[in-house]
Structure formats: C-alpha cells, structure tokens
Amino acid sequence: MPDEPLLTIEDLSVTFRTGAGLVRAVDGVTYDLHRGETLAVVGESGCGKSVTALAVLGLLPPHSAEIARGSIRFDGEELVGAVPERLRRLRGNEISMIFQEPMTSLNPVFTIGDQIAEGITLHRGLDAEEARQRACELLELVRIPAPERRLDEYPHQLSGGMRQRVMIAMALACRPQVLIADEPTTALDVTVQAQILELLLELQRQLGMAILLITHDLGVVAETAERVVVMYAGAVVERSTTLPLFERPRHPYTAGLFLSLPRHDRQGRDLKPIEGTVPDPLHQPPGCRFHPRCPFAMPVCREEVPELRERQAPGDPPHLSACFYVDENPDADLVAESLSRETPEPPTASEVVL
C-alpha cells in the first residue's frame, strides 16, 4: 500500500442553513483514498455521503452550505479554503465526478461532442479540432458504437446507458487521478448496470485511477470495492476492507443492513429490518445517532457519542467501528445476535416522523 493517501478527508463537518435551523449534514467524517483503489461509501439517503463528495469538489451550494471544520487534502494540498480558481483547475482534471442522473447532468442544448470537448480545451489547451478528435477517442473508449456520428447528437437522442457512458467519457477526458462516482448505476437497468460497472473497473485497471464509489447497493459494493466506509446520519460508523466488513460487521447498523437484504437462503421468510426511520436531521438524537433503532442500545449510548475504534489485531488491515456495545463485547457476532433481539422500545412508525 502506498504510504501517502491520494485524498484525505479529516474530521469534516458540513452545515446547511435551512429555514428551520442549522443542519449538520456531515459531522466529523474521516476517511482516505489511496492511489488506484476503489473505496465504497455506503449509506441510506440523507446520511451525508454525497455531501462529503460535493465538499471535496468544492461544489456545495455556496449560500446555504458551509464547511464548518475539518480538512480535505488532495495529494498533500489543502482544499478547504482554497481559492475557487485552484478548485476549478482540479475539477474535471485531477478529480472528476459522475452523477446519478445522466439525464439531468448533461446539458440538453449542446451536442455530446461539444460537452466532452469543453473540458479538454479548458484543461489541456487543445484546439477545437484536436479536442474533437480526442472526444471521439473517448467515446470509443467507453464503447459507444459509431462515435463519429454520436459526437453530433444531443443527449435526448441517447438511451440512459449511453448517457452514463458519455458522462464517464467526460469524466475521464483529462485522465483524472480520482473519479468520484455518485450512484453511477442506480438509474439504470440491471443488465446495463453490469455493463457500466465492468467498464468502470476495466478503465480503472488500465488508467490506474482511484474510484470513490458512492452507493446504497451492497451488492455493487461487494463486487467492486476494496475498502468500505459505512455512514449513518452524517457520521462514519464503520470503516474496513470489504471482506471483513461483509463477514463480520462490527457495527449494529451495518449488521442491520445485511439482515434487511432479501437472501435466497431465507426465501419467503420475514426479513429482519432495522426498525424505525432515519432521524430527522434537525433533531438528531443525543449520544449515538443510531441508538433509537439499535437492538443493542445501552444507557450510555443515549448520552455519549461513541468514537471510531480499531477492532482488528495490529498487523491486519484496519477495521474501525463506533459502537459502545462492541467496545464491551469485542467478540460479539452482531448479525446472529440482532436476529434474536428486539429493539428496546420499537417506535411506532408515525411517532418517529414528528
């Protein structure tokens, strides 16, 4: 493993000003991304996984969001507080992003060719003819048939899968070192999703870029990522290499996610969902944010916030989680125990929302 991570996010907090008050969407998030690896960030909607990525790129909405504290370092350079010109030079050049909705992230009034070429002319100083040539090669790279012709088409003439390929081509135009993929396949059909994931991984092998994959699909994580960060309500609850996380989750939320998935060896039987709903970000519960839904909640969880702690013997790849229960019972098998436990006071569904 290379010693110096390519991208380091440390103790990052992002707040949003809303009509109802100040919301802390990301609270003390720390993780890093090494050269050439795939890191998956997993969590449900509202957990802050996308906001973190937007903060890296300096794309937070300027008037309502603010990085309250923390640091983001890319290749040793601090990005929090960097001048907009510097960020603009990084975006699309060293760090690129693919968004979830290929339809809304392409400009409907420009041709595919123009949109791909824009970044190339800006960052590489190629002239229009060269940039067009490069755009054509990029379309070929992402396996779009008849690239010459596609260059002059508009986004609405392409299918969803094709549009996502165009997005990838745009993101790769300047050979970024980091590719942030925010739910790149969520809007796509399964067979197309398989195509896109294969393509991304193949390109990664070839270009050696690091991928930060934001997703909610644990299946996609298992098939693509080397390391995983699990987020819940704005904070990292678990961080590990992929295999240990799937085999032996060290946080009740991660265990709950696994138990929520339909599995073929438990067909037709009730699933074991996580009770209740994600807390309202304006009224985060005190202590551990997961405690109202946690089958392992103890009195201390209601008062104090657990810290991320190492769960692995020294020498093994790090596996961190933030849970008081695991602090006390380091060998607990959370998945098996969750099955036999009930949430202390199962909140009725409608109480949670108000």
Next chain:
Amino acid sequence: MTAPLLDVLGLTKHFPVMSGVFGRVVGHVQAVDDVSFSVDPGETLGLVGESGSGKTTAGRAILRLIEPTAGQVTFDGTDVTRADADTLRHLRRSMQIVFQDPYSSLNPRLRVLDIVGEALEVHGLTSGAETERRVAELLGRVGLSPSALNRYPHEFSGGQRQRIGVARAIALEPKLVVLDEPVSALDVSIQAQVVNLLLELRREMGLAYLFIAHDLSVVRHLSHRIAVMYLGELVEVATRDRLFSAPAHPYTRALLSAIPVPDPKRRRQRIVLTGDVPSPLNPPAGCRFHTRCPAVMDRCRVEVPPSEEVELGHVVRCFHAEGEQGDDWHRRVSERIERQVAENAAQSPAPAPVSLPDDAGARVEHDVPTPRRRPLPKAARWVLARPLRRRLALAAALLCSFLAGGAFGRVSREREALRELKWLRDEIRERERVTGDLPETLADLGWRLPPMFGGVEATDPWGRAILYRLLPPRGPRFAAPSGDRFEVRSLGRDGVPSHDDLAYRGH
C-alpha cells in the same frame, strides 16, 4: 386443481403514435404483446423486466386502468376486458393496486382518513364514525398509529407513505393486489420493513399478488412463480426455484447473472449483454431479443420462437429450448446455448482492448479561464452584499411595486407558463413513444423542474428531491401562476395522465 384467480390470455396493448396537425397515426408502440399467464388464489406471481419491457403497462391493463388493445383478462370467473362500468366497479373491490412512487400516489390535500376511507365510503361499506374506526384498524394493520388519521401525506416518510398506499389497497379486502414496484423508491432498511408487511398481509388475508419489479432479489423473496418480460413479450415463466436453478432463456440467464450479489467472496462469470433494449416502436423482427442475444442463430432473426413448456409450469420462448422436454432438458439446452455462444464469439472477435489516447501534450499547467460570465451589475452586487433579512425586505418591496403595476408582467409570465406546458406535453409524448409507458411524475421523465417552478426544483441537503413533496398526487398537471407559485398536477384518470388531461388552468 383450483381455477386460477386471474387468467390473462393474449393480453396486448399498443399505444398509437400520433404525428402532424391532424394527429395521424404513424405507428404503434407495442408495449405489451400477446402476454398470457395466470395467478392462483393466494399466490404471488413476480413480473420482472427492465424499463420499457411493458410490465407496468401489463399490470395496468389487467385492472383496466388503461384499455387493453386485445386479449382477455378473466378475474374470478368474470371477464374484465368486457365488463361494463358497474361490473368493473364491483370487480375493483377485489383487485387493487399499490403504486411505485409513494410521493405522487397520495393526494396531498386529503387526510390519511380520507385517502384510506374513500374506497370504503364509495362502495357503501361504511360511513362516518364507522369509517374512522375501520381506517384506524387498517392503519394498525400496516404498522401506523391511529394518530396518523388526521395527518396529511407530507408529514410521513417514504416508507410510511407506502404503508398508507398499502392500507388503501387492502381496505376493501381484495383478493388480488397488483404491486407496481412497491419498494424500489425506498431505502434498504425501509424496503425490508415493507416487504415484511406484504408477507404478513399475504399470510393473514390470503392475498394474491402480482408483484411487478425490476429488483430480482426482492422478487425472489416474495414470489411463488416468476414471469420474465422482454420488450413487451413473456420470455420465460417458471416457479421461483426453477427459474433461479434452471434458467433457460438467454435473457433470463443474463439477467440473473447481472444481479450484484452482496458477497465479496463470490466471483462469478457474469454474462454482460451488449447494447440497450431496442425501442418498442420498432421491435426487432423474429425473436425480439436477437439483437442482444449472445447465442443468436440465423433463424432467430427471421422466425418468432414458439413457447415451449419444457417441464410442468416452466415455459420458455427460445429456439434453443424448442422441442426439449423430459429429464435433463436443462443440461441439453444449456449446452446448446453455450455452444452457440462460443461459435458466435469465434466469428466476431472480442472488441479490441480499450485504450485511452496517449497524453502527447502533457498536463498543461495553465490558468483555466474563468467562465465567461458577465460581472454582475453594480446594483445587484450592492443587494447581494446586504444581510439576508435586508435582502428579503428589499425583495418584498420590489414585489409590491411589481404587483401594483404588474399587469404586463403577469401576461408574459402566463405566456411563459403556457410554453413550459407545451414543452412538458411534448416531453411526455416523446417518452411514451419511446418506452410505451406514460410517465407518472416529472421525476419519471428524468428531470427536475425548470427554474420556472421556483423552489420546487431544489434538493434538500440530504439529496432528497423536495420536488416530490410539492408535487400533488397524480403526476403532471400544470396550473397557472398564482402569486409566485406554480403547481403541477395531473387531471389524469387513476393516476395515468393522458394527453388531453394536460390542460392549462389559468386564473
């Protein structure tokens, strides 16, 4: 053997595609073509397929929420396709539907009591306090507290709304519920809660489900039998276990292999299909799957493969399974498919490995020019420099003066709105032409609302689209500017907007 509860025979739905001033019909989207299946009482049939495969259209045509073009649907011995309005209303007591989008399928202006109780009162089953008691009971059944009775849909989360949708569907104690992607819009942990609810209701009420979904792992969990659709046609029907252990159609095989499995230790051979689903407007001749099929043969391009019952209750529509029956059929079919795949691969060599163009001109370190944006006028900069409260006061003052003299402004805004409406309508037509499905909400169209619509377009800090919240119940209808707010809602029948429904409502 009991008679099936629902028997669908040769169901077909073609949407005409109109063009020109006189609305000449220039073609048909063959959304559903000659689909036959049955559902037994208490059974769950999973209907899977990718977007544009016609599974949603099939579900709606069965309930006659849209009129089928041809075919026969028999429910509980009654012919649904030829039923008159009275019979149909009566039938709908026993067949209900839960929609995909929990945000747009509930009327935001009605209380939960009215949403769930409406059907009870319409059918004259209960009234007044009795309805309230019954609705409270139903809410309890789907895991909501009775305090929800007098609340409005916006006060609930996605999962809770879907529970309300389920309560509405089971209010009349139906025999069949069509579940149209009921959990795809929900987060994993919430999805599991709703799946459990559906399982529980099935056990307690003996419900039969037609479970329409694209997520095969959920379908597998709930269904007894599974039907796979591709481009408007059924390609394979089998019991759940057989479909997963012995998939025969090349499409089913690819579909199953494409599901990501949450197990990092499993590394499997994934069949990656090339290309996208073709347009149902001009479906390929012969077998509709032949353009993407890795095991395609010459005859697939010309002839339509017959449906072959390879074993009891397992029907496959593929030439590779033609005439196959008896033990070991699956091994023989698989071998034949694999041989053909190898043969095809030998003929057309794999695409050359991808390569990114050489970086001849190395990374140029130069200043990225600032986007060509004109500097704001001095006045605007002055306004922006004020604190927020001051800015709001300024805006209010401006607005007042605007309203005072603003007849001209209003006219141009209405014209603007009308233009937006036409654009919206064209977009919907285009989508229907391409996929055969009428989009229900603007979000289905794949875009957020244009800035015209004011605050509606925003996503909240957690990435959830506020859009849904402000969208009233039934898809797109366009209403006039009243004050500064625009509304979009549908006048469509039963949640399906039709072109004529998209009327401009001005004040």
